[in-house]
Amino acid sequence: MDFDGFFKAELDAVREEGRYRVFTEIERHRGRFPHATRYVGDETSAVTVWCSNDYLGMGQHPVVIEAMHRVLDECGAGAGGTRNISGTNHHHVLLEAELADLHNKEAALLFTSGYVSNWAGLGTLAAKIPGCVVFSDALNHASMIEGIRHSRAPYKVWAHNDPADLDRLLSEFGPEVPKLVAFESVYSMDGDIAPIAEILDVCEKHGAMSYIDEVHAVGLYGARGGGVAEREGLMDRITVIEGTLGKAFGVMGGYIAASADLVDFVRTFASGFIFSTALPPAVAAGACASIAHLKASSRERELQQDRVATVRRKLDMLGIPHLPNPSHIIPVMVGDAKKAKMISDWLMDNHGIYVQPINYPTVPRGTERLRITPSPVHTDGDINRLIDALSDIWSQCELARGSIAA
Numbered sequence: 001m002d003f004d005g006f007f008k009a010e011l012d013a014v015r016e017e018g019r020y021r022v023f024t025e026i027e028r029h030r031g032r033f034p035h036a037t038r039y040v041g042d043e044t045s046a047v048t049v050w051c052s053n054d055y056l057g058m059g060q061h062p063v064v065i066e067a068m069h070r071v072l073d074e075c076g077a078g079a080g081g082t083r084n085i086s087g088t089n090h091h092h093v094l095l096e097a098e099l100a101d102l103h104n105k106e107a108a109l110l111f112t113s114g115y116v117s118n119w120a121g122l123g124t125l126a127a128k129i130p131g132c133v134v135f136s137d138a139l140n141h142a143s144m145i146e147g148i149r150h151s152r153a154p155y156k157v158w159a160h161n162d163p164a165d166l167d168r169l170l171s172e173f174g175p176e177v178p179k180l181v182a183f184e185s186v187y188s189m190d191g192d193i194a195p196i197a198e199i200l201d202v203c204e205k206h207g208a209m210s211y212i213d214e215v216h217a218v219g220l221y222g223a224r225g226g227g228v229a230e231r232e233g234l235m236d237r238i239t240v241i242e243g244t245l246g247k248a249f250g251v252m253g254g255y256i257a258a259s260a261d262l263v264d265f266v267r268t269f270a271s272g273f274i275f276s277t278a279l280p281p282a283v284a285a286g287a288c289a290s291i292a293h294l295k296a297s298s299r300e301r302e303l304q305q306d307r308v309a310t311v312r313r314k315l316d317m318l319g320i321p322h323l324p325n326p327s328h329i330i331p332v333m334v335g336d337a338k339k340a341k342m343i344s345d346w347l348m349d350n351h352g353i354y355v356q357p358i359n360y361p362t363v364p365r366g367t368e369r370l371r372i373t374p375s376p377v378h379t380d381g382d383i384n385r386l387i388d389a390l391s392d393i394w395s396q397c398e399l400a401r402g403s404i405a406a
């Protein structure tokens with residue numbers, strides 16, 4: 001076989017569809033985010049980042065930077081091993097205690113990323129509980145889907161955010177069948193929020209375990225940043241809460257929080273946990289400092305909500321269509337892969353505004369969009385420049401205006 005010829009043909013098909021991924025190379029500068037430097041070969045230009053998941057700017061927060069510097073100097077660069085073989089650093093243990101406390105659970109377990117925590121967490125539970133059937137929300141993240149598939153457990157997909165459909169599917173199985181229900185709180189591409197209480201009612205009715213991905217909510221919602229489940233007083237009713245340290249907390253890593261026995265079970269049986277080098281201690285310390293800060297401070301959350309409301313209001317004034325949702329994610333809908341890329345390129349080249357176009361398979365074809373994530377570090381000036389640029393291209397390209405019904 002002509003392997004390279006095959007690779008090239010497959011890539012050409014993706015290019016033809018306008019969804020070939022071109023990575024934008026930037027250099028973030030501590031203290032200046034969301035302003036960054038863009039690289040195209042040797043040429044540089046100034047950009048404002050409008051699509052980061054460093055939702056609160058914690059990646060440059062002094063308490064995080066200080067903790068990482070201190071522990072890097074104290075402990076060195078890497079963990080030096082898997083958790084089982086010399087790699088469990090004191091800072092991992094402190095972080096797991098901080099996470100358990102954040103979610104009011106008995107224990108927590110760290111992974112190298114949120115992706116791995118979902119893949120290994122769901123994969124291990126579904127594979128190792130005899131006869132387990134998984135019930136997965138239709139819009140669950142790739143990491144959850146891969147974990148469920150990898151487990152080889154039978155699974156059913158329920159209609160997105162639809163507790164009645166979940167109830168219907170769960171009813172197909174008798175009480176003796178162990179059931180695991182997997183869903184998210186904030187869905188990252190539409191920014192909608194699950195009806196968690198209703199979903200938990202259904203889980204409890206059927207004696208099912210509940211597994212929630214709060215990746216786009218931890219740090220951002222709840223009085224201490226415990227997520228939407230904290231805000232709604234539901235953490236105690238959820239079996240497993242999964243989160244990331246790489247988005248609002250601004251560092252890197254993933255975790256699950258649950259009962260001591262469940263966490264010990266995953267620790268013992270998850271291949272993706274045990275056979276991989278532990279996070280660098282400085283990373284653990286930075287994440288720990290970030291969580292501790294956001295537990296005590298709501299300032300960042302309030303400022304973020306204020307910035308989000310301001311951007312939405314200004315988009316509405318111009319009739320630029322964006323999905324109405326109750327979260328911090330603003331999807332500006334374009335509906336065509338090539339157009340979304342063209343608008344994104346134009347914003348970058350003419351205004352130094354960086355918003356990555358979101359295409360299939362991340363979102364369904366025909367719903368291509370620009371996903372805007374305002375943060376506390378975006379100033380009024382930044383917002384005005386974004387809005388003026390969008391208004392300009394919407395006029396120049398005669399793009400549709402109007403609002404999208406809730």
Ligand SMILES: *Cc1c(COP(=O)(O)O)cnc(C)c1O
Nearest residue numbers: 113114115141188215244246253
């Ligand atoms: C980003 C993301 C993950 C993965 O988290 P990482 O820490 O980035 O690996 C998991 N679930 C959802 C919904 C995500 O958007």
